[in-house]
Amino acid sequence: xxxxxxxxxxxxxxxxxNERLMGAEGTRMDDDFLKMEKSIAVFxxxxxxxxxxxxxxxxxxxxxxxxxxxxxxxxRIRGQGKCxxxxxxxxxxxxxxxxxxxxxxxxxxFGGALVTVGEALQQVAQAKDALxxxxxxxxxxxxQELHSTELTEIRHQLKKLNGRRLDFDYKRRRRGKIPADxxxxxxxxxxxxxxxxxxxxxxxxQNDVDQLGRLAALVSALHDFHCNAHRILLGxxxxxxxxxxxxxxxxxxxxxxxxxxxxxxxxxxxxFYQQLSITAANSSGEQFxxxxxxxxxxxxxxxxxxxxxxxxxCRALYSFHPNREGELGFSQGDIILLTCQxxxxxxxGELAGQSGLLPVSYVDVVVPLPLP
Numbered sequence: 001x002x003x004x005x006x007x008x009x010x011x012x013x014x015x016x017x018n019e020r021l022m023g024a025e026g027t028r029m030d031d032d033f034l035k036m037e038k039s040i041a042v043f044x045x046x047x048x049x050x051x052x053x054x055x056x057x058x059x060x061x062x063x064x065x066x067x068x069x070x071x072x073x074x075x076r077i078r079g080q081g082k083c084x085x086x087x088x089x090x091x092x093x094x095x096x097x098x099x100x101x102x103x104x105x106x107x108x109x110f111g112g113a114l115v116t117v118g119e120a121l122q123q124v125a126q127a128k129d130a131l132x133x134x135x136x137x138x139x140x141x142x143x144q145e146l147h148s149t150e151l152t153e154i155r156h157q158l159k160k161l162n163g164r165r166l167d168f169d170y171k172r173r174r175r176g177k178i179p180a181d182x183x184x185x186x187x188x189x190x191x192x193x194x195x196x197x198x199x200x201x202x203x204x205x206q207n208d209v210d211q212l213g214r215l216a217a218l219v220s221a222l223h224d225f226h227c228n229a230h231r232i233l234l235g236x237x238x239x240x241x242x243x244x245x246x247x248x249x250x251x252x253x254x255x256x257x258x259x260x261x262x263x264x265x266x267x268x269x270x271x272f273y274q275q276l277s278i279t280a281a282n283s284s285g286e287q288f289x290x291x292x293x294x295x296x297x298x299x300x301x302x303x304x305x306x307x308x309x310x311x312x313x314c315r316a317l318y319s320f321h322p323n324r325e326g327e328l329g330f331s332q333g334d335i336i337l338l339t340c341q342x343x344x345x346x347x348x349g350e351l352a353g354q355s356g357l358l359p360v361s362y363v364d365v366v367v368p369l370p371l372p
Contacts, residue, residue, distance in 0.1 A: 036205060091122055120232050131222065139215075315335055317364050327357050336363065
């Protein structure tokens with residue numbers, strides 16, 4: 001910095017101290033200028049906060065934002081065009097559902113539903129990626145451009161104007177000691193800076209069309225995202241409702257334990273059925289009757305197995321109450337002897353000395369009827 005430049009800075013500092021400490025009165029701007037200057041200050045604060053809040057809205061996780069920023073910087077340094085995208089929470093949840101839905105397999109209704117919902121959530125994540133891109137191009141980048149060009153230039157002009165005002169007020173306060181032409185030159189520079197700053201502020205504050213267009217681009221991107229998300233979720237909601245209806249109408253299945261078979265060794269062990277029959281033989285008749293009457297008990301299963309091996313029979317999946325004469329009533333878990341199959345929907349069977357018709361869909365055939 002030159003000697004004259006240093007002297008000028010000292011003069012400005014002296015004038016500022018006189019105004020702040022001694023109460024000296026400086027040149028006052030007109031009300032319109034002060035109003036525009038205040039609006040520009042509000043506009044600057046708004047712009048900084050708006051950019052920050054919009055980024056947080058699109059990318060809520062600060063740790064992921066920081067990591068993404070580093071990766072983007074490294075990609076630019078290396079000259080790579082593509083960089084890692086922000087991990088959308090919908091996509092991560094959908095990936096989890098897909099993983100475990102496929103583990104459960106297609107045979108599981110719940111597993112199939114998980115896969116369906118997982119795929120839908122990944123589609124929502126893709127729609128949100130598109131939202132990020134649209135908001136960045138239509139809203140964030142234009143605001144950043146406005147901040148780095150017009151607004152930065154206006155702030156620079158206002159700062160320069162304030163410096164020239166201090167210089168003029170210092171020389172005016174020392175009138176008589178400062179040459180008149182130097183005072184006039186300071187006045188001319190002050191007026192030129194004021195006019196330039198005033199014009200720039202006026203253009204920015206009156207340019208509502210561009211600002212409204214950027215805001216409309218943000219709302220349009222949000223509208224497109226929510227419409228796409230609604231369409232995707234509406235489809236998966238209908239799919240789940242259909243699955244729920246099908247599962248509700250599906251006949252309830254009763255658990256029937258498999259018979260356990262133990263390999264026999266010579267003179268060392270006996271089979272499961274023999275061991276169970278020995279235990280049953282040692283118990284009283286009342287205990288045997290009580291155990292057999294209890295569905296799912298070992299003795300009941302053993303007694304049923306003896307019946308199963310003797311002749312064609314079926315096990316009742318649900319209780320059936322006859323509606324017409326000739327139908328056979330039974331309870332869930334009963335073993336019914338099969339006599340013949342009347343048609344595709346009805347068997348003829350016998351239970352507890354009574355014969356009648358029974359629906360095919362209510363029973364599980366254990367020993368099939370012989371082929372005709």
